[in-house]
Amino acid sequence: MFLIHEARMIVPNLHQITVEAPEVARSWRPGQFVVVRAEPEGERIPLSVADLDTKSGTITFVFLNVGYTTNRLASLEAGEFLPTVVGPLGNPLQLEPVKSVLLVGGCYGMGSLYPFAKAYHELGSEVIVVSEARSSFLLYWQERYRKLTSQVFCITRDGSLGLRGHVKQMEKIFEKHGTPELMIANGCNHLLQTACATVQPFGIRSLVSLNTIMIDGTGMCGVCRVTVGGETKFACVDGPYFDGQAVDWEELTLRRKSYLYQETLSTFSSSSCNHHLPARSA
Amino acid sequence: MSENQTQPARRFSTTQEEMPKQLAEVRVQNFEEVALGYTADLAMSEARRCLNCKKPLCVTGCPVENDIPAFLSCVVRGDFETGIQILKKTNCLPAVSGRVCPQEEQCEGVCVLHKKGAPVAIGRIERFLADWEAAQGAPKLPEKCEPTGRKVAVVGSGPAGLTVAGDLVLLGHEVTVFEALHELGGVLVYGIPEFRLPKAIVRREVEYLQSLGVKLVRDFVVGKTRSLDSLLETYDAIFIGAGAGLPWFLDVPGKNLIGVYSANEYLTRLNLMKGYRFPTMPTPIVPHHRVAVVGGGNVAMDCARSALRLGAETHIVYRRSKAELPARAEEVENAEEEGVIFDFLTLPTRILGNDQGIVIGLECVRMQLGEPDASGRRTPEPIAGSEFILDADAVICALGNSPNPLIPATTPDLAVGRKGNIVADEATGQTSKARVWAGGDVVTGAATVILAMGAGRKAARSIHEYLSSLG
Ligand SMILES: Cc1cc2nc3c(=O)[nH]c(=O)nc-3n(C[C@H](O)[C@H](O)[C@H](O)COP(=O)(O)OP(=O)(O)OC[C@H]3O[C@@H](n4cnc5c(N)ncnc54)[C@H](O)[C@@H]3O)c2cc1C
Ligand SMILES: Cc1cc2nc3c(=O)[nH]c(=O)nc-3n(C[C@H](O)[C@H](O)[C@H](O)COP(=O)(O)OP(=O)(O)OC[C@H]3O[C@@H](n4cnc5c(N)ncnc54)[C@H](O)[C@@H]3O)c2cc1C
Ligand code: SF4
Ligand code: SF4
Ligand code: FES
Numbered sequence: 001m002f003l004i005h006e007a008r009m010i011v012p013n014l015h016q017i018t019v020e021a022p023e024v025a026r027s028w029r030p031g032q033f034v035v036v037r038a039e040p041e042g043e044r045i046p047l048s049v050a051d052l053d054t055k056s057g058t059i060t061f062v063f064l065n066v067g068y069t070t071n072r073l074a075s076l077e078a079g080e081f082l083p084t085v086v087g088p089l090g091n092p093l094q095l096e097p098v099k100s101v102l103l104v105g106g107c108y109g110m111g112s113l114y115p116f117a118k119a120y121h122e123l124g125s126e127v128i129v130v131s132e133a134r135s136s137f138l139l140y141w142q143e144r145y146r147k148l149t150s151q152v153f154c155i156t157r158d159g160s161l162g163l164r165g166h167v168k169q170m171e172k173i174f175e176k177h178g179t180p181e182l183m184i185a186n187g188c189n190h191l192l193q194t195a196c197a198t199v200q201p202f203g204i205r206s207l208v209s210l211n212t213i214m215i216d217g218t219g220m221c222g223v224c225r226v227t228v229g230g231e232t233k234f235a236c237v238d239g240p241y242f243d244g245q246a247v248d249w250e251e252l253t254l255r256r257k258s259y260l261y262q263e264t265l266s267t268f269s270s271s272s273c274n275h276h277l278p279a280r281s282a
Numbered sequence: 283m284s285e286n287q288t289q290p291a292r293r294f295s296t297t298q299e300e301m302p303k304q305l306a307e308v309r310v311q312n313f314e315e316v317a318l319g320y321t322a323d324l325a326m327s328e329a330r331r332c333l334n335c336k337k338p339l340c341v342t343g344c345p346v347e348n349d350i351p352a353f354l355s356c357v358v359r360g361d362f363e364t365g366i367q368i369l370k371k372t373n374c375l376p377a378v379s380g381r382v383c384p385q386e387e388q389c390e391g392v393c394v395l396h397k398k399g400a401p402v403a404i405g406r407i408e409r410f411l412a413d414w415e416a417a418q419g420a421p422k423l424p425e426k427c428e429p430t431g432r433k434v435a436v437v438g439s440g441p442a443g444l445t446v447a448g449d450l451v452l453l454g455h456e457v458t459v460f461e462a463l464h465e466l467g468g469v470l471v472y473g474i475p476e477f478r479l480p481k482a483i484v485r486r487e488v489e490y491l492q493s494l495g496v497k498l499v500r501d502f503v504v505g506k507t508r509s510l511d512s513l514l515e516t517y518d519a520i521f522i523g524a525g526a527g528l529p530w531f532l533d534v535p536g537k538n539l540i541g542v543y544s545a546n547e548y549l550t551r552l553n554l555m556k557g558y559r560f561p562t563m564p565t566p567i568v569p570h571h572r573v574a575v576v577g578g579g580n581v582a583m584d585c586a587r588s589a590l591r592l593g594a595e596t597h598i599v600y601r602r603s604k605a606e607l608p609a610r611a612e613e614v615e616n617a618e619e620e621g622v623i624f625d626f627l628t629l630p631t632r633i634l635g636n637d638q639g640i641v642i643g644l645e646c647v648r649m650q651l652g653e654p655d656a657s658g659r660r661t662p663e664p665i666a667g668s669e670f671i672l673d674a675d676a677v678i679c680a681l682g683n684s685p686n687p688l689i690p691a692t693t694p695d696l697a698v699g700r701k702g703n704i705v706a707d708e709a710t711g712q713t714s715k716a717r718v719w720a721g722g723d724v725v726t727g728a729a730t731v732i733l734a735m736g737a738g739r740k741a742a743r744s745i746h747e748y749l750s751s752l753g
Contacts, residue, residue, distance in 0.1 A: 023502065026508075027507060069564060083464065084500070085501065089503065215565075216550065218686065218688060220546050221547035223544075226538075232537070254540060254638065254639035257540075262561070
């Protein structure tokens with residue numbers, strides 16, 4: 001059982017939970033993730049680690065409330081427990097000093113890129129942060145990034161702050177500030193794919209955390225398989241970060257939808273109001 | 283039933299007592315256990331068939347050398363208490379082995395009565411004794427040796443790991459089991475379905491270990507949460523029973539389409555995550571219409587019979603013939619009774635999908651058996667021009683597993699074999715690394731519960747010798 005120290009919504013529908021998991025906190029390195037369960041008979045879902053404190057042995061995740069399990073997670077409060085927080089899973093990224101690194105995050109990715117910002121800042125690399133959101137009220141942690149770098153940009157779909165549009169707008173940033181050496185991106189698959197397509201003509205090395213379905217996270221089930229460079233890989237043990245220019249995005253996008261119907265069913269049935277869709281036959 | 287014990291009525295009977303089962307039409311509608319087990323009368327009657335051989339062949343067929351004639355004669359007398367105690371001297375999971383051992387290849391396969399019609403149904407009697415004991419309430423805790431102050435870490439909570447933990451805790455050592463998943467039991471909880479091995483049985487064994495003082499740590503991946511070397515700083519010895527959990531997929535076009543599963547994924551969703559109760563349980567499973575399971579072992583039978591219970595027409599696609607099916611005979615028979623369709627001598631060549639990336643069929647080719655190979659098995663060869671398409675909306679790959687590379691990858695000085703299995707001494711379980719033992723599927727590749735348990739036993743003995751030598 002893993003004690004929740006803090007749980008709150010940071011912007012609409014995006015939540016932050018800090019949980020005591022000292023063994024995970026001790027071994028975790030940037031790039032790795034954890035698998036959590038929100039309730040005793042709960043489903044296992046992967047989440048990135050957005051921050052950690054080795055002194056108190058806590059780790060922090062930022063997550064978007066999209067379905068059954070994230071909805072359950074969002075309803076938890078400080079003092080309650082998560083039955084499972086297992087990890088750190090996946091491979092840490094080999095962090096080498098580069099001249100400049102571009103961190104591109106959307107939704108929860110804005111949080112889970114923070115450890116890279118810290119790490120590259122310590123390595124002495126120039127850190128460029130790009131956050132993408134539908135509207136300015138969905139941006140968060142911008143001030144944290146500003147403490148580390150002056151190069152903090154945002155792109156909003158409605159143009160309410162920063163550039164208007166999607167991550168394709170990064171081209172404008174490159175024109176003005178030059179092209180970085182390496183991009184690390186985190187968020188939904190659509191954001192990752194668009195970001196990769198955007199930086200491809202600039203020859204920027206691209207590392208992206210692929211958003212697959214996962215169960216165990218240890219290489220046992222194979223549900224997380226993706227095709228990268230023509231080879232089948234397991235995102236949980238071979239990734240989660242891969243060369244974004246070599247990913248078969250079409251396959252990934254289709255596979256992510258494998259349980260679309262069932263997820264909708266369980267999401268509706270997790271609603272506290274029982275009048276929506278098929279009732280949970282509890 | 284005639285209960286004349288001085289004149290065993292069934293001595294010369296050539297047929298076994300049948301074990302009551304749920305009717306096929308009923309059991310395909312539920313996930314409850316298929317076989318209901320012998321009653322005391324049936325067990326006694328069946329045990330009376332044993333000839334009490336001077337040189338019992340059955341014992342040589344049992345990987346852990348259970349004293350079979352001894353416990354059978356206790357059953358004949360109705361002394362179940364002594365019977366179970368004899369059994370538990372060599373076998374710490376009789377409720378499991380009695381249910382899942384491939385008896386026809388082991389104890390029963392060599393029983394002298396085999397040639398005379400039917401062997402003694404040893405597995406069923408073993409299961410009876412274990413279930414009888416469980417029905418008597420919480421077991422008496424055996425005497426534990428004085429604490430030795432020595433600490434042992436066990437990696438993995440499958441039959442190998444549980445055996446090591448049970449043996450060493452009784453010898454006075456402090457034992458901690460580390461399990462990657464959130465439930466304990468290994469394949470017994472995530473792989474083998476409820477209808478063949480009720481999870482309550484595994485839970486009971488785990489609780490028993492806990493009552494003996496074994497520490498159980500879930501959600502802990504050795505090699506990730508902490509490295510083996512780091513554990514060696516805290517523990518005097520380590521046993522690795524991490525199993526063979528890395529699934530093999532069909533290497534054909536379409537292998538990543540939606541609806542192509544590894545057996546591990548399919549069974550984990552169902553068993554560990556209780557997906558068959560979706561949406562009451564949150565982990566989803568898709569109710570398919572027509573499922574093709576590729577493979578012919580126990581794992582394939584379990585997948586096929588699970589899919590059937592979820593309402594699908596289910597095919598087993600196997601490249602050899604019925605005689606070569608590696609699954610337990612009883613499960614093949616059960617699968618047939620339940621309506622699983624067997625496509626023998628059939629090799630998948632391609633998985634077909636629609637524009638949504640969803641499986642719509644499995645292209646196969648018919649095979650014929652060629653000349654016997656070195657192992658004596660006749661190699662199947664494709665028949666030219668016999669290609670056909672099996673309509674299916676799901677393909678489950680039950681082709682086998684190899685050991686997970688997580689631990690070797692993070693423990694450079696641990697020797698591994700060609701197939702990724704950890705190299706360990708057969709008699710002791712000792713690995714190439716000091717203070718580290720291993721056993722079960724992680725050493726042998728996918729094998730059986732009883733072999734994993736036997737390997738655990740041997741390793742526990744060797745670990746105890748080592749710890750005792752430390753003074
Ligand atoms: C390595 C890794 C790290 C991850 N880290 C994080 C993280 O730090 N924070 C986080 O919030 N998520 C993260 N995810 C994604 C997260 O695992 C899923 O959002 C989660 O499994 C959803 O579970 P659920 O039961 O709540 O929703 P489900 O019932 O599984 O899904 C509900 C519906 O939402 C859709 N959906 C799923 N994810 C998204 C999304 N991101 N945006 C829009 N729609 C979506 C699904 O396709 C489905 O239709 C990560 C995934 C991976 C593989
Ligand atoms: C579907 C199916 C049906 C089967 N049917 C039969 C049958 O009828 N009869 C029979 O005799 N055998 C059967 N088997 C085979 C039998 O289950 C195995 O041979 C046996 O379970 C092996 O035991 P084990 O202890 O070596 O490993 P496992 O049972 O595989 O247990 C290993 C455990 O270690 C854990 N683990 C792995 N890596 C780590 C790590 N790094 N850190 C912490 N924990 C870790 C795993 O999560 C797992 O819980 C079947 C197998 C399957 C999959
Ligand atoms: S453990 Fe298995 S092989 Fe040995 S006697 Fe029991 S059923 Fe037979
Ligand atoms: S070989 Fe058969 S008949 Fe002989 S002792 Fe064993 S079980 Fe009994
Ligand atoms: S999540 Fe199961 S193998 Fe990757």
